[in-house]
Amino acid sequence: MTYAGLEPVLIFTLLNVVMVLGLYVTAMSGQLSMATAAIAGVGGYASAVLTVKFGWAFLPAILMASLLSALVGVALALVTLKMRDFILKLTTLAFGEALAVLAFNWDYIGGANSFTGIGLKTTIWTCVIATSVALYVAWRFDGSRLGFAARAVRDDPIAAGAMGVSIAEVRGITFAVGGAVVGMGGAVQGHYMLVISPHELGFFISLNFIIFLLFGGLQTLWGPLFGAILLTALPEMLRFTSEYRLILYGLIITLVVLLRPNGMLTRVPTGREWRLFGYVLTPARPIAPPSAGVKPLPVAATGRPVGQAAAQ
Amino acid sequence: MDLFLQQVANGLVIGSTYAVVAIGFALAFTVLRVINFAHPDIFMVGMFTGLVAATQYPVVGVGLVMLAGMLGAGAVGFVLERTVIAPLRGRDVLMTLIGTLGVAIMLQNGMALIAGPDPVAFPSLLPRRSIDIGPVALTLRQIANFAICLLLLALVSFYVRGTSYGRATRAIAERPDVAAAFGVNVGRICQFTILLASLMAGAAAVSVGMLYGSASAFVGLLYGLKAFICMLVAGNRYFEGVMVVAIAIGIIEALVTGYLSSSLRDAVAFFVMIGVLYYRPNGLFGSYSS
Incomplete structure (x- = not known):
């Protein structure tokens, strides 16, 4: 395959990485947004309107689009x-669908006929830069104080609140940062596709990103990255079986x-040893020496030991 | 006023179809805590097996076509329960959604491979006749669809309230562990629940196929999300509540189509959902704690 044939695939892969990283940041506080495509659509429509109807340059339009998407994200966080x-999760779904319907019936942004006439501004390098920005944001967020607070809220909101973490603040910020990243991705995508239609805001597009995230695993930053790259490239790789x-795609997901159950890339569970041909790859790592004779109580309904975080 | 009554009648017909699919969702979700996103596609498989029966053996009649649809859907549902749905029990709810969604993608595209991606004509089997009830004119097929769906809903209601399996179903919905401790065979009931939901979907699918005169591999998409929303708006504590909400949403959609525009129709369910869940997060009639 020549480079010219490969370029669209590369661009879509990079754009999907941007979106899924935004979703990863949003999901860190335990609120898996099912409106990713809608927020990306807000970014896409915003930058399209700014460049086409107001004659803005590409870069300020993208920044403004990110800002608007972040605001929509905050609104969503406050409602839910x-x-x-x-x-x-299902309310975020409905929120996304409501935005799609709004776009469908708003003639100023093209309504059902889609918004057309966007200039081609996105190159592969734009996508590389956008991906780098998204990766940097997600990576910094991952290790920051805020990231830990977000994960505390995810694992147990009540305990996190009792320890002085403001749940509203943390959720608002994760939705804002995630929304900004997703909106940036949407804006860049809009200037590559040249058309934005209300259908792209729908649930089934958002679901793609959730599949990327859960396929890769949301315990680490690398999970969503891996999921987005593999699952965008996979249908192309399977093209010989057209x-x-x-x-096959459905089969692999199932x-x-x-x-x-925790995705392809997970942290090695504490206390578990991994061996390959008898060699110890990762030694057993007990988190604390277990007291003699005390076993964790199994919970009948879920079969998970008490104290182990839910796979979410 | 005539338009109003006519749209209410149309809404009743379409709403009763939503109700049957929504009950399938609700049964799976209450008993297994699994969002069975393959359910609308089990519905689709039922529609196609019914179609095969109706086109290959044109004299078999409505009842046998419906039986064929039920058998096809039931078989797929049974196999799915054993292979995918049962292992998903106890997982995070969203993971069950993704897992069954993979199955849905397989079923849709598999059927598109067999039957082609475009809609196929479904034989009508019933005479084309329109019946006037006061100011309202309904076709015979609309009435048949409504009657079949209503019958199915009545049967489910009887099953859940009036049989020992139904009592076990409600017990599992309340507390699976306690139900198991009291001797309920949870695995068996789960199996039976999915089978029942699939059989119902198969019967409803044949009647919907007759109603619209077409069958498509992607018909499930249309019903899936809406039926799912009906379940959430009602909450899963009372199956009858799900039926009422589904029929109400059908009527509201028909009224919106009649008085406003058909492009707003698909948004109705979502606006109802945001509004209701904002004030009653457990649904209108309450939910089992999960």
């Missing part, structure tokens, strides 16, 4: 603040969920 875990490739 008091909701239970599972209902919350008719069966979507079936198998990963069944066999690797």
Whole structure:
């Protein structure tokens, strides 16, 4: 395959990496947003309107689009603040669909006919820069005080609150940072696709990013990165089986969920030893010496030992 | 006023279809705590097995076509329960969604491979006749669809409230561990629940195929999300609540189509969902704690 044939694949892979990293930051506080595509759409529409209707330059338009997406993210965080875990995810879903319907019926941004006439500004280097920015943000967030606070909120909001972490603040910030990254990705994508249609804001597009994230595993930064790269490239790699490739795609997703419940890339569980041909790859790492004769109580309903964080 | 009544009647017909699919979701979610996103595609498989029966053996009649649809959907549902859904029990809810979504992708594209990606004509089997009830005109097929769905819903309601399996179902929904301690065979009930939901979906699929006169490999997408939302808006404590909400959403959609625009129709369910969940996060009629 020549480079010219490879370039679109590379660009889409990089853009998917940007989006999934934004989603990773959002998900760190335990709130898996199901409106990623909608927030990316906000970014895309915003930068398209700014460049086409107001004659802005590319860079300020992207920055403004990121800012707007961040604001939408904060609004979403505030609406869903008091909701239970599972209902919350579905409310983000409905929020995304509502935005899609809004775009569908708003004639100023093209309505059902899509927004057209966007100039081609995105090159492969734009995507590389955007990916680098997203990676840097996610990496810094991962190790920061805020990142730890976010994970504390994810694992146990009540305990985190009791330790002085403001849940509203942490969730607002994760949604804002994640929204900004996703919005940047959406804006860059808009200037490559040249058309933005309301359908791209829908749930099934968002679901792609969630699949990337859960496929790769959301315990580390590398999980979503790996998931996005592999699953964007996979349908291309399976192209020789053209008719069966979507079936294989579905099969792989189901198998990963069944066999690797925490995703492909996970941290090695504490206390577990990994061997290859008899050689110890990673030695057993007990987190604390267990007291004699005390075993963790199994919970009948889930089968998980008490104290082990939920796979989420 | 005539338009209003006509749209309410149309809404009842479509809403009852949503209700059947939504009950399938609700059964799987309450009993197994699994979001079975393959359920709408089990519905789709039922539609196609019914289609095969109706086109290959044109004289078999509506009842046998429906039986074929139920058998096809039931078989797929049974195999799925054993291979995918049962192992997903006890996992995070979202992971169950993704896992069954993989199955849904397989089923959709597999069927698209067999039957082609475009919609296929579904034989109507019933005479084309329109019946006037007061100011409302309904086709015979609409009435048949409504009657079949209503019958299915009544049967589910009876199953859950009036049989020993139904009592076990409600017990598992409340506390699976305690139900198991009291001698309920949880695995068996889970198996039976998915089978029941699939059989229902198969029957409803055949009647929907007749109603619209077409079958498509991607028909599940249309029903999946909406049926799912119906379940969330109602909460899963009362199956009857899910039915009421599904029918109500069908009616509201029909009214929006009639008075506003059809492009807003698909948004109705989402706006209802945000509004209801903001004030009642457990749904209108309450949910089992998960």
